[in-house]
Amino acid sequence: MTETSTVPAPAELGAEGLRAHVASLLERSRARSTALTDAVDEADLVAQHSPLMSPLVWDLAHIGSQEELWLVRDAGGHQPLRPEIDGLYDAFQHSRASRVDLPLLTPPETRAYVAEVRDKALDALERSPLTGRRLVDRAFAFGMIVQHEQQHDETMLATHQLRAGAPVLQADAPPPAAAPRGAREVLIPAGRFTQGTSTEPWALDNERPAHPVDLPAFVIDAYPVTNGEYAEFIAGGGYDDPRWWTDAGWKHRTEAGLVAPQFWERDASGQWWRRRFGVVEPVPADEPVVHVCFHEAAAYAAWAGKRLPTEPEWEKAARHDPATGRSRRYPWGDEEPTPAHANLGQRYLQPAPVGAYPRGVSAHGVHQLIGDVWEWTSSGWEPYPGFEVFPYPEYSQVFFGGDYRVLRGGSFGTDAAAIRGTFRNWDHPIRRQIFSGFRCARDATAAEAAEGRL
Structure with missing residues (x-):
């Protein structure tokens, strides 16, 4: 590999x-x-x-x-x-x-x-x-x-x-979905892939070195979880049932009074509204949910009968090319992102609807892994095997360990120069002012793993 x-x-x-x-x-x-x-x-x-x-x-x-x-x-x-x-x-x-x-x-x-x-x-x-x-x-x-x-x-x-006050930033609306959504889930077969990089000239120290990782078969969502899907979790009592939350997550939900993603408000009719850069608007059902913390993402996944992907699972779904066995720079290949590949660079001030970037799909058929929303994974913030500090320890090393969780993929606010398939972000699991969303994963069943397909 x-x-x-x-x-x-x-x-x-x-x-x-x-x-x-x-x-x-x-x-x-x-x-x-x-x-x-x-x-x-x-x-x-x-x-x-x-x-x-x-x-x-x-x-x-x-x-x-x-x-x-x-x-x-x-x-x-x-x-x-x-x-x-x-x-x-x-x-x-x-x-x-x-x-x-x-x-x-x-x-x-x-x-x-x-x-x-x-x-x-x-x-x-x-x-x-x-x-x-x-x-x-x-x-x-x-x-x-x-x-x-x-x-x-x-x-x-x-x-x-x-910030409070009138809107001061403007942007066009993102493109609509290019086609109806396909399969809800994608099976990633068992096997080895290369995680990280040793050759990308501008990769930061925490992305290095490239190393082989063996993973069992798993299933990952083809798209990020949407606002509409997340609203079903709320309507189903997801915020009120400790069964779906870890002990730390339930403690935070209770102490912080979480009832919905940050910036969401519900009116008397039950309609959800959001504040987005000073604009109050109905929550669009088909966009990836944004401004949720790790604990909220993990609770939704448990409610849905799934879990969050690990960092290696996320990267394999994004980079691995089963036809060649090598790892790509980006889900779609090695070429730099263009406006046709991903929602990046503050071109729009919101995530694009799921299915808006068919040219950005990974070799395994997973959509919108780059741009739109940072995606929480279940992995803690740790160095790769063979990690070396460069050029200073305060970029990565001093943050390893603790309660940090890894996020991958960038958001609509991430510039193309600051994201790639190996780029790693991290934050505390209670943070949600960042442009964070998620997608779910699950272990493949024995039949799925044996057949190599869903």
Whole structure:
């Protein structure tokens, strides 16, 4: 079993082509950061819209601070621009809830700072040989910073969802389902596949190394669980019956008073409504459910007679090609995502209906594994066999263990530069301000496993 070896730009690109590719990605990420922060006034930028989130102005300056550290100082060899602010924007020195009280740069100062950093970073990109040191080989440090900025852009998008007030973000509606839904479940036959990567140049340390995993046959949902299906769980008393919840999940449901996904409200007639970036609208039945925590996802799965997939099961369903035995970069193949493959990049401000992306289907026939909603798995956050820290322990290593659960696949708020079939996300099981949903899985029956089909 082998994995696909590719580069983030076409393999035939030389150093100049790779520089141009990186520069375009840096421009795209900065345009998004600018749009998210220019959409609100200075009062909104410095406010804390939730204790779970930083002020938007902190995120923007943190983006610049990390870019200065890795591209300007390290890759570029420049002297520090604002060393006195390093501590203010170190995520490990200050909790999100406390950042609003720090002596942060003002919005004009922040914008000037990130612009100066970007000028120096582009100079570093122009001068770097993009080979030699591991940090700059095939532009790794630049790709890491592109991903970092896009990850914080998604965090800022989540902050926009939490802010009160009139809508400030606009986007078109996502495409409709392209065809009627097919089979509800897909059987993944028993066997070995390659999980993780050792060749993807911009993969982060927790995605490495590639390693073989043997799995028994299992069945996974062909689509994420929809709002309509989740509403049936609510109507069936799912939130009121401890049978479907783990002890920790029931304790959290009770203490937090959970009765529905975050941002859902029911009117006197029984109609469910949701608030989405300041817009109140009926909950669309055919979209993947979003803003549910791990405990809610696990309870639904138990109610449905299933379970959440493990992380290896999710990745095999997404990447494994049974015809060749190798693991693809994406469910549909090795080519970069396009708007026809997946709902990514804040192109829309909501998940697309199930069945909207037939060109994004995996080799096993599983839909919408990339984009739309981050999908909870049952796996804890642990390193792969042979894990090595690179380039710093605070990205992955310090988070291993604890109660974290792995999420896979990205969301409508994830940029294409910050997702691939091997990308791993993690969060506490009580979090639901993130764009999180799920799909279910189950063990294959003996007859299904023997026949190799549903």
